[in-house]
Amino acid sequence: MMDKTEKxxxxxxxxxxxxxxxxxxxxxxxxxCDVFQVLQWDSSSPRGRVQLAYGLYKGEIEPDNSVLTxxxxxxxxxxxxxxxxxxxxLTDIFDAARHDLYEAGYRLENYEKFSNKILTEGNPYNGExxxxxxxxxxxKERAEVAYFMGCKIAFKEREMGExxxxxxxxxxxxxxxxxxxxxxxxxxxxxxxxxxxRKIAERNVEEIAKRGVKKVIFSCPSCMMSFKDVYSKFMxxxxxxxxxxxFFQDYDIELKHTGEKVTYHDPCHLGRHxxxxxxxxxxxxxxxxxxxxxxxxxRENASCCGAGGSMxxxxxxxxxxxxxxxxxxAAGRTIITACPNCKNNLKISxxxxxxSEILYENLKK
Amino acid sequence: xxxxxIKELENIVGPENVSTSEADTYVxxxxxxxxxxxxxxxVMPATTEEVSAIVKLANRHKIPVVARGGGxxxxxxxxxxxxxxxxxTRRMNKIMEIRVEDLYVRxxxxxxxxxxxxxxxxxxFYFPPTPGSGKVATIGGMVANNASGxxxxxxxxxxxxxxxxxxxxxxxxxxxxGTRTIKNSSGYQLDRLIVGSEGTLGIIxxxxxxxxxxxxxxxxxxxxxxxxxxxxQTISNVIAYPVIPSAMEFMDRTCIDAVISAFNVxxxxxxxxxxxxxxxxxxxxxxxxxxxxxxxxxxxxxxxxSSSDPKEMDEWVAARKAVLPAMSAMPNKASVALADDMxxxxxxxxxxxxxxxxxxxxxxxxxxxYGHAGDGNLHTKFLLNVNDEGAWKRGEKAVDEVYDVVRxxxxxxxxxxxxxxxxxxxxxxxxRDALAAMIAVKKALDPNxxxxxxxxxxxxxxxxxNLRYPADxxxxxxxxxxxxxxxxxxx
Numbered sequence: 001m002m003d004k005t006e007k008x009x010x011x012x013x014x015x016x017x018x019x020x021x022x023x024x025x026x027x028x029x030x031x032x033c034d035v036f037q038v039l040q041w042d043s044s045s046p047r048g049r050v051q052l053a054y055g056l057y058k059g060e061i062e063p064d065n066s067v068l069t070x071x072x073x074x075x076x077x078x079x080x081x082x083x084x085x086x087x088x089x090l091t092d093i094f095d096a097a098r099h100d101l102y103e104a105g106y107r108l109e110n111y112e113k114f115s116n117k118i119l120t121e122g123n124p125y126n127g128e129x130x131x132x133x134x135x136x137x138x139x140k141e142r143a144e145v146a147y148f149m150g151c152k153i154a155f156k157e158r159e160m161g162e163x164x165x166x167x168x169x170x171x172x173x174x175x176x177x178x179x180x181x182x183x184x185x186x187x188x189x190x191x192x193x194x195x196x197x198r199k200i201a202e203r204n205v206e207e208i209a210k211r212g213v214k215k216v217i218f219s220c221p222s223c224m225m226s227f228k229d230v231y232s233k234f235m236x237x238x239x240x241x242x243x244x245x246x247f248f249q250d251y252d253i254e255l256k257h258t259g260e261k262v263t264y265h266d267p268c269h270l271g272r273h274x275x276x277x278x279x280x281x282x283x284x285x286x287x288x289x290x291x292x293x294x295x296x297x298x299r300e301n302a303s304c305c306g307a308g309g310s311m312x313x314x315x316x317x318x319x320x321x322x323x324x325x326x327x328x329x330a331a332g333r334t335i336i337t338a339c340p341n342c343k344n345n346l347k348i349s350x351x352x353x354x355x356s357e358i359l360y361e362n363l364k365k
Numbered sequence: 366x367x368x369x370x371i372k373e374l375e376n377i378v379g380p381e382n383v384s385t386s387e388a389d390t391y392v393x394x395x396x397x398x399x400x401x402x403x404x405x406x407x408v409m410p411a412t413t414e415e416v417s418a419i420v421k422l423a424n425r426h427k428i429p430v431v432a433r434g435g436g437x438x439x440x441x442x443x444x445x446x447x448x449x450x451x452x453x454t455r456r457m458n459k460i461m462e463i464r465v466e467d468l469y470v471r472x473x474x475x476x477x478x479x480x481x482x483x484x485x486x487x488x489x490f491y492f493p494p495t496p497g498s499g500k501v502a503t504i505g506g507m508v509a510n511n512a513s514g515x516x517x518x519x520x521x522x523x524x525x526x527x528x529x530x531x532x533x534x535x536x537x538x539x540x541x542x543g544t545r546t547i548k549n550s551s552g553y554q555l556d557r558l559i560v561g562s563e564g565t566l567g568i569i570x571x572x573x574x575x576x577x578x579x580x581x582x583x584x585x586x587x588x589x590x591x592x593x594x595x596x597x598q599t600i601s602n603v604i605a606y607p608v609i610p611s612a613m614e615f616m617d618r619t620c621i622d623a624v625i626s627a628f629n630v631x632x633x634x635x636x637x638x639x640x641x642x643x644x645x646x647x648x649x650x651x652x653x654x655x656x657x658x659x660x661x662x663x664x665x666x667x668x669x670x671s672s673s674d675p676k677e678m679d680e681w682v683a684a685r686k687a688v689l690p691a692m693s694a695m696p697n698k699a700s701v702a703l704a705d706d707m708x709x710x711x712x713x714x715x716x717x718x719x720x721x722x723x724x725x726x727x728x729x730x731x732x733x734x735y736g737h738a739g740d741g742n743l744h745t746k747f748l749l750n751v752n753d754e755g756a757w758k759r760g761e762k763a764v765d766e767v768y769d770v771v772r773x774x775x776x777x778x779x780x781x782x783x784x785x786x787x788x789x790x791x792x793x794x795x796x797r798d799a800l801a802a803m804i805a806v807k808k809a810l811d812p813n814x815x816x817x818x819x820x821x822x823x824x825x826x827x828x829x830x831n832l833r834y835p836a837d838x839x840x841x842x843x844x845x846x847x848x849x850x851x852x853x854x855x856x
Contacts, residue, residue, distance in 0.1 A: 021699045021751045021834060025397040026690045027437050027501040040455045042436055043392035051392050058835065066386030085627060085690035
């Protein structure tokens with residue numbers, strides 16, 4: 001934790017007081033919380049985090065390292081919000097608490113380093129080359145479609161990007177890559193101020209809008225969420241937003257046979273957040289003879305991959321453990337998913353491909 | 366807390382299972398009640414030996430020990446009002462032995478009710494008490510509170526299933542009460558004493574529970590009424606017939622509206638709903654279903670529905686179980702646990718419900734009433750603007766009057782949630798001539814008063830104390846002093 005720079009003053013927490021009061025502490029959220037199921041300390045449960053947020057709001061606790069760690073040991077998967085019988089918007093409470101902590105200078109070191117890198121370098125992974133250059137495709141001046149690939153694809157999961165680009169080109173889509181900067185999702189997770197995130201939003205939106213783009217497609221549900229839920233608070237977006245699994249649905253894709261045994265992991269931000277459950281499954285089912293079986297916990301009940309909410313910055317071991325539990329559910333099948341963050345964490349313990357990858361490798365060319 | 370004591374705790378359970386952090390001591394100071402008080406330390410033992418060592422240490426230094434299961438108590442049982450050690454049973458969650466041929470299961474206290482039942486179900490058995498919080502409530506917590514739920518009318522409460530238990534007494538000694546046999550007339554039934562003792566007499570480390578075969582068939586009848594008394598009368602008429610259903614649940618309009626709004630459940634809009642569950646053989650269920658439908662109609666039901674479709678029944682039961690949190694979703698109001706589980710003789714249900722509604726009107730608050738009406742156990746939930754000190758004060762006066770009514774009807778303060786803090790003054794009024802005996806038992810077993818101090822007969826004054834809500838209501842409620850006050854070793 002950084003040195004205490006200011007006394008903690010609730011700001012956004014003031015806006016969620018009713019939410020905190022509405023929580024009856026019934027503990028329903030403990031049952032489905034992947035973090036709590038691993039750690040087993042009540043303070044690591046959604047209910048516990050609401051109580052910590054409340055303690056901060058009331059000035060009853062010091063925002064020390066233990067409080068910070070618990071507040072960030074959360075994948076923001078949204079399962080607790082879905083399950084809450086009192087309809088408490090728990091993740092709004094966590095967002096508010098993180099924001100107020102960060103603003104007051106109470107920061108976990110990893111989050112601060114990661115955020116500062118994004119703010120100064122445009123990505124958190126020491127990436128120096130522009131993303132279009134990595135993939136050898138210069139941005140077009142005008143295009144119908146823009147592919148916003150996000151930092152994870154550009155610097156960590158390039159095969160996913162290559163598959164998406166390969167599919168776009170195979171299908172003859174008039175698309176362009178972008179001179180993009182980080183979407184800002186990790187900054188939101190850290191609690192960085194709206195002013196900083198607005199600057200990022202303005203830069204990315206301008207970069208896309210100047211190319212006359214009608215539709216932006218994403219491989220990363222969290223990038224899409226930044227545009228849909230965060231940027232839209234600051235400005236009207238002059239283009240449509242789609243995840244690639246929605247986009248590719250509209251195309252006839254000729255695919256060859258594979259008998260691969262697969263299952264599908266629902267990314268929290270794609271499934272639970274936007275209700276996109278059928279589209280990826282429909283695309284997978286187009287592959288002739290593919291051997292598809294659902295995991296025990298799927299769709300609305302899907303567990304998190306363990307990497308959501310930038311949680312591994314707070315507790316890497318916890319994120320890996322949650323990912324391992326998810327991989328065990330796949331029982332040896334290849335996990336197909338539709339998010340580079342999910343792929344990145346699940347592949348630590350299992351075999352993982354994106355929807356775009358399995359489509360691309362089975363293209364009849 | 367004294368660092369040497371923390372070191373000793375770490376030596377007993379391992380440093381990863383002890384915490385004195387700001388986050389943990391604050392959060393383990395809450396349960397599902399209206400109260401809060403920070404703990405000094407949290408420990409998570411895994412074995413009886415570890416519990417015994419912790420208790421011996423605490424007793425030596427006169428440090429309070431507060432047992433905590435799922436943390437779903439509604440009256441402040443797990444709130445460490447005098448600080449000290451919160452002992453979480455989360456790691457003690459094993460099933461030690463299942464013996465269907467002997468009709469028992471032996472478990473550690475931290476196993477969760479629904480998890481135990483999902484294992485037993487594979488053998489076609491179950492542990493019948495079903496609290497609304499069964500997904501999170503632990504068996505240890507259920508035993509310590511004598512919890513029950515909606516099936517008590519036919520299957521009784523947790524008390525009726527406890528055959529025996531292992532307890533770490535306040536001295537740290539391990540004692541075995543009860544047996545593993547169906548019958549037992551061997552001396553004092555001390556296992557029964559521990560049931561419902563709310564962690565004030567020792568820490569339960571193992572429980573032998575009687576189990577029952579899962580009923581083969583189930584059906585539900587749902588009767589809606591435009592008048593509370595007619596709903597209450599239907600309950601009495603069914604029992605007097607006699608038909609003893611496996612559950613008879615009651616909900617008033619506030620509850621019905623809340624669950625319809627929260628879950629879009631297909632319940633009729635009415636003043637009251639009575640939901641009756643039948644189980645057993647199909648022929649018997651069908652016969653009783655017809656009897657209940659006729660009684661409901663004759664008593665003035667405006668709508669009667671029946672179902673034996675598992676999906677529909679699950680939906681109805683889930684909606685009923687979620688009344689409490691669903692009500693908290695109402696705008697500008699939070700559902701708070703005040704006066705929440707009184708029991709009255711079954712025939713007095715209509716009188717009680719009508720009186721509660723009159724009290725609510727008098728004090729300009731919302732009291733939602735629902736519960737296991739078939740066994741006389743009602744739940745009232747107060748819906749308050751929790752930021753408003755005035756609302757709390759009016760609520761408190763209403764609680765006083767609610768319990769005056771309960772006592773005048775021959776009822777009792779708590780049917781299944783226990784007393785702890787929120788109901789302590791009312792139990793003290795109700796059990797005036799039993800208090801001396803309770804205190805004598807407590808002093809004999811726990812002379813240093815380390816086990817969950819400050820609860821039950823030890824709580825003095827009012828109930829709006831140590832509130833976890835924003836309104837600072839000045840009250841004189843507090844744990845009684847001079848009861849062997851355990852402070853040594855606690856900073």
